[in-house]
Amino acid sequence: xxxxxxxxxxxxxxxxxxxxxxxxxxxxxxxxxxxxxxxxxxxxxxxxxxxxxxxxxxxxxxxxxxxxxxxxxxxxxxxxxxxxxxxxxxxxxxxxxxxxxxxxxxxxxxxxxxxxxxxxxxxxxxxxxxxxxxxxxxxxxxxxxxxxxxxxxxxxxxxxxxxxxxxxxxxxxxxxxxxxxxxxxxxxxxxxxxxxxxxxxxxxxxxxxxxxxxxxxxxxxxxxxxxxxxxx
Numbered sequence: 610x611x612x613x614x615x616x617x618x619x620x621x622x623x624x625x626x627x628x629x630x631x632x633x634x635x636x637x638x639x640x641x642x643x644x645x646x647x648x649x650x651x652x653x654x655x656x657x658x659x660x661x662x663x664x665x666x667x668x669x670x671x672x673x674x675x676x677x678x679x680x681x682x683x684x685x686x687x688x689x690x691x692x693x694x695x696x697x698x699x700x701x702x703x704x705x706x707x708x709x710x711x712x713x714x715x716x717x718x719x720x721x722x723x724x725x726x727x728x729x730x731x732x733x734x735x736x737x738x739x740x741x742x743x744x745x746x747x748x749x750x751x752x753x754x755x756x757x758x759x760x761x762x763x764x765x766x767x768x769x770x771x772x773x774x775x776x777x778x779x780x781x782x783x784x785x786x787x788x789x790x791x792x793x794x795x796x797x798x799x800x801x802x803x804x805x806x807x808x809x810x811x812x813x814x815x816x817x818x819x820x821x822x823x824x825x826x827x828x829x830x831x832x833x834x835x836x837x838x839x840x841x
Contacts, residue, residue, distance in 0.1 A: 611657040611727060612636045616646045616673065617689070618665050626660065629716050630723065642666055643673040650682055658727055659686040660719075661706070663697055671704045678705035683756075683766040685726035689714070698798050703806035707769040726769065744779055746818050746840045747827045751775060758817050765817050770796070775814065778828070778838040787835040811836060 613630055617623040618641045627637045638656070640646045643665050649656075659677075663670040674686055688706040690697040698709045708722055742754045749760040756772050758765045767775070777795050778786060788804035811830075815822040829837045 610634070610636045612638070612655065613658045613660060613723065614646060614649065614654075614656040615639045615660045616641075616643065616665065616670070617660070617662045618642065619662075625716075626719070629720065630660075633720055633724075635723075643668040643670065646673055647676060650677065650680065656684055658723060659684055660689065660723070661686055662689045663701065664691060671700055674701065674706050675704040678768070681766065683768055685769055687719075687722055687726060695798050699792070699796065699806045702770055702796050702798075703810050705768055705770075744840070746779075746838075747820060749818050751779075751818075767817075771814065771817075774810065775818075778836065782838050782840065785831040785834045785837050789835075791835065807835070 611634075613635045615623055615626050615630070615637060617626060617639065620641075623639045623641070627639050630637045638649070638654075640649065644667050646659075646661075647668075659674075661670045661673060665673070668676075670688060674688070677684075677686075686706045686708075688698075688701040688709045690701065690709050690711050701709055707726060710719060710722060742752065744751050744753075749758050751758050751767075751772075753772055753776055756767045756769065758767060773795050774791070777791065788807045791807055792798045792804060811828060812822070815825050815828050818827055819825045827839050829839060831837050
């Protein structure tokens with residue numbers, strides 16, 4: 610049975626989430642603070658998915674997901690945001706979240722998002738012909754099925770959103786892709802949104818695919834536009 614961790618400090622909402630997610634056949638644990646959630650992982654608890662509220666007492670959801678990713682916990686994460694504020698969405702994804710849902714939300718939509726994240730291959734979406742599941746970039750193999758990058762005996766797991774981001778660049782190899790387009794097509798954030806989080810996200814990806822991240826040869830900056838991928 611798949612295990613879901615819900616981190617939500619509003620008691621009634623948390624119990625409602627527990628009831629509805631359990632009704633779909635999942636095992637659910639609830640924690641009210643980020644500190645409690647991190648303690649679970651530190652104690653060796655294993656979960657298949659995390660539902661994480663942004664606004665928590667003590668450390669907030671952004672810090673929780675950032676800490677988990679730094680500790681190499683790459684479980685799919687759905688972040689709950691207040692009113693779907695674009696800045697919260699961008700900050701959460703940049704920190705390592707895979708999807709977001711604005712409060713108040715429909716429970717049917719929540720369940721659909723959870724199931725979608727757990728079907729880890731569904732992130733690929735529809736494309737013409739067979740999707741390219743493994744690509745070589747700079748001597749590194751990106752496996753979009755297992756969500757990982759491998760090179761010289763090393764293996765780096767990817768979050769769903771990191772894989773989405775790289776797949777979009779691969780699909781537009783050699784093209785200058787704007788930051789606004791990446792926000793829209795990959796992160797599904799629209800409108801007048803600060804794009805600087807994209808730059809921070811790219812810094813992280815360069816550590817995965819570049820020989821020297823400070824002197825990138827594959828994931829290139831296109832001044833005044835965004836980025837271009839060259840496989841190298």
